[in-house]
Amino acid sequence: MMATNGKEAGGLTDGVLSVSSNGSSVDVANSVVVNGAGTGGAPSHSKVQNGGTVAAQRFTFSPEPTIEDIRRLQAEFTDERNWNQFHQPRNLLMAMVGEVGEVAELFQWRGEVAEGLPDWTESEREHLAHELSDVLIYLVELAEKCRVDLPQAVLRKMALNRLKYPASKVHGSAKKYTEYKD
Numbered sequence: 001m002m003a004t005n006g007k008e009a010g011g012l013t014d015g016v017l018s019v020s021s022n023g024s025s026v027d028v029a030n031s032v033v034v035n036g037a038g039t040g041g042a043p044s045h046s047k048v049q050n051g052g053t054v055a056a057q058r059f060t061f062s063p064e065p066t067i068e069d070i071r072r073l074q075a076e077f078t079d080e081r082n083w084n085q086f087h088q089p090r091n092l093l094m095a096m097v098g099e100v101g102e103v104a105e106l107f108q109w110r111g112e113v114a115e116g117l118p119d120w121t122e123s124e125r126e127h128l129a130h131e132l133s134d135v136l137i138y139l140v141e142l143a144e145k146c147r148v149d150l151p152q153a154v155l156r157k158m159a160l161n162r163l164k165y166p167a168s169k170v171h172g173s174a175k176k177y178t179e180y181k182d
């Protein structure tokens, strides 16, 4: 059954397969999000109203800021504070790993957590957003200081990943590429 009830809402992408209330699969692309946020950032646990169908939506980011925007804003932040003297690659790496630890702390002892974090409070979600942002900020600055053009590097790496893990070969399996015989 195809959802046909309207225009794109914030955070929607194409062709998301979800499960309807009667258990059958539905393509909810172009469905209207009931709690619909603006552009980008629709929570993945949003619900759609579609003749009784309630389905999870795929989440997308806002298009901005770009990674280059983040690099520039952080460079301005450090310049204004004369902190470049501290922001050498190894220090940035340590700072980033510390922030990864802070992300881990938010998840520890909770057991597995469902996608969309449905049981988390708004305050917990905001805390997570802060810590993930800290990781990203330090990652981007580390890449800058190491002269890695991160947006292009990630495209090259993803191309390599596709070669290493051909969908036809690994579909549905999480095995490491070294575990495949041929």
Ligand SMILES: Nc1ccn([C@H]2C[C@H](O)[C@@H](COP(=O)(O)OP(=O)(O)OP(=O)(O)O)O2)c(=O)n1
Binding pocket: 078, 083, 086, 102, 133, 134, 137, 138
């Ligand atoms: N020398 C520094 C210190 C901070 N920051 C910026 C980048 C991070 O986004 C954030 C990190 O700040 P804190 O070290 O104060 O860490 P938290 O914000 O995580 O605070 P807390 O450790 O209390 O949770 O601030 C920076 O660029 N350079």
